[in-house]
Amino acid sequence: xxxxxxxxxxxxxxxxxxxxxxxxxxxxxxxxxxxxxxxxxxxxxxxxxxxxxxxxxxxxxxxxxxxxxxxxxxxxxxxxxxxxxxxxxxxxxxxxxxxxxxxxxxxxxxxxxxxxxxxxxxxxxxxxxxxxxxxxxxxxxxxxxxxxxxxxxxxxx
Amino acid sequence: xxxxxxxxxxxxxxxxxxxxxxxxxxxxxxxxxxxxxxxxxxxxxxxxxxxxxxxxxxxxxxxxxxxxxxxxxxxxxxxxxxxxxxxxxxxxxxxxxxxxxxxxxxxxxxxxxxxxxxxxxxxxxxxxxxxxxxxxxxxxxxxxxxxxxxxxxxxxx
DNA sequence: GTAATTCCTGACTAATTTAGTCAGGAATTA
DNA sequence: TAATTCCTGACTAAATTAGTCAGGAATTAC
Numbered sequence: 001x002x003x004x005x006x007x008x009x010x011x012x013x014x015x016x017x018x019x020x021x022x023x024x025x026x027x028x029x030x031x032x033x034x035x036x037x038x039x040x041x042x043x044x045x046x047x048x049x050x051x052x053x054x055x056x057x058x059x060x061x062x063x064x065x066x067x068x069x070x071x072x073x074x075x076x077x078x079x080x081x082x083x084x085x086x087x088x089x090x091x092x093x094x095x096x097x098x099x100x101x102x103x104x105x106x107x108x109x110x111x112x113x114x115x116x117x118x119x120x121x122x123x124x125x126x127x128x129x130x131x132x133x134x135x136x137x138x139x140x141x142x143x144x145x146x147x148x149x150x151x152x153x154x155x156x157x
Numbered sequence: 158x159x160x161x162x163x164x165x166x167x168x169x170x171x172x173x174x175x176x177x178x179x180x181x182x183x184x185x186x187x188x189x190x191x192x193x194x195x196x197x198x199x200x201x202x203x204x205x206x207x208x209x210x211x212x213x214x215x216x217x218x219x220x221x222x223x224x225x226x227x228x229x230x231x232x233x234x235x236x237x238x239x240x241x242x243x244x245x246x247x248x249x250x251x252x253x254x255x256x257x258x259x260x261x262x263x264x265x266x267x268x269x270x271x272x273x274x275x276x277x278x279x280x281x282x283x284x285x286x287x288x289x290x291x292x293x294x295x296x297x298x299x300x301x302x303x304x305x306x307x308x309x310x311x312x313x314x
Numbered sequence: 315g316t317a318a319t320t321c322c323t324g325a326c327t328a329a330t331t332t333a334g335t336c337a338g339g340a341a342t343t344a
Numbered sequence: 345t346a347a348t349t350c351c352t353g354a355c356t357a358a359a360t361t362a363g364t365c366a367g368g369a370a371t372t373a374c
C-alpha cells in the first residue's frame with residue numbers, strides 16, 4: 001500500500017465522478033480543468049481505473065466516465081490499489097536473503113501495519129461523501145462556477 | 158500524508174531500534190545489513206529523523222542511534238512525517254485558482270480523508286510492537302543469526 | 315595519545331516514478 | 345458528416361528515490 005500524489009489524483013477524480021453520478025458521465029476534460037491535472041495524465045490514470053473495473057468510459061458527445069459499480073462498493077483502497085503498482089514489501093522478495101527463509105522481523109511488522117492501513121482505507125467508501133447534504137450544496141455551486149454540464153440536455157434526464 | 162518506500166524504510170529502521178532499546182544504541186551499519194538498505198541512504202534518512210527529534214546519535218565505538226523519547230510516544234505518523242516532505246494537498250496552494258478563493262471541493266474531501274488517515278497512523282505507536290512476547294523471541298533469534306551486539310559488553314549492562 | 319569506531323555532512327550520480335506532451339485512431343451523437 | 349469523447353502508444357521532462365563518494369567530528373579502547 002503506497003500513497004502518493006498519483007493516488008490522490010485518482011481518488012479526487014473518482015470523488016468528482018461519484019458526486020455527479022446523477023447528472024451523467026463526467027468528461028476527463030472537466031476533471032482536468034477543475035483539478036488542474038493534465039488531460040493526458042488523467043487518461044493514463046483512467047486506463048488503470050478501467051482495468052481495475054472501477055469505471056467505464058462512454059464515448060461520443062455527452063460521454064465521459066461513470067462508476068462501474070455503486071459508490072458504496074468502491075473504497076479508497078480499491079482506487080489506490082488499481083492506480084499504484086504494488087511495491088514488494090520485503091525487499092528480499094522470494095530471495096529469502098532477508099532472514100534465511102523466514103521473513104525479516106521488521107519487514108513482518110511493516111506488513112502487519114500495512115494490512116491494518118489497507119483495512120482502514122477499505123472501510124472508506126465513496127458513498128459516504130456523496131450522501132452528505134452540505135457537499136451536494138457545494139457541488140451545485142462549483143458546477144455553475146465552472147460551467148459544467150451546460151450543453152448536455154440528455155444528462156439531466 | 159504520503160506513504161512510500163522511503164517512509165517504510167524509516168518505520169522499519171525505527172522498529173529495529175525500538176526492539177533493541179534495552180541492548181543499547183543500534184548502528185546504521187547493522188540496520189543496513191539486516192534490511193538491505195545502503196548505509197549512506199540510511200544516513201540521509203536519519204538526518205531527518207534527528208531533525209524531527211525522534212532519535213539521537215551516539216558517536217564512537219559502541220555508539221549508534223537510540224530513541225529520543227519513549228517508544229509509546231513515537232507514532233508511525235511521526236516517523237513518516239519527519240521523513241517525507243509535505244506535499245501540498247491542494248495543487249492551487251495559496252493561489253486560489255482552484256475555486257476562486259474557496260478550496261476546491263474534491264480537494265477538501267481529500268483533505269478530510271488525509272486527516273483521518275493521519276489520526277489513524279498517529280494511534281499506532283512503536284511500543285505496541287516492542288512489548289509483544291512473540292516478537293521479543295524472534296528478535297533474539299535474528300540477532301544471533303546476524304551476529305549483532307557480539308563485541309559490545311557494555312551494551313548489556 | 316593513537317587508532318578504531320561511529321555518527322555526521324555535503325556534493326554528486328543513477329535509477330525510478332511522476333507528470334506532461336504529442337499524434338493519431340475508434341466509437342458515438344447531433 | 346462533423347463534433348465530441350474515449351482510447352492507445354510512444355516519447356520527453358521533472359521530481360523523487362536510492363546510492364556513491366570523500367571527508368570530518370566525537371567518542372571509546374588500547
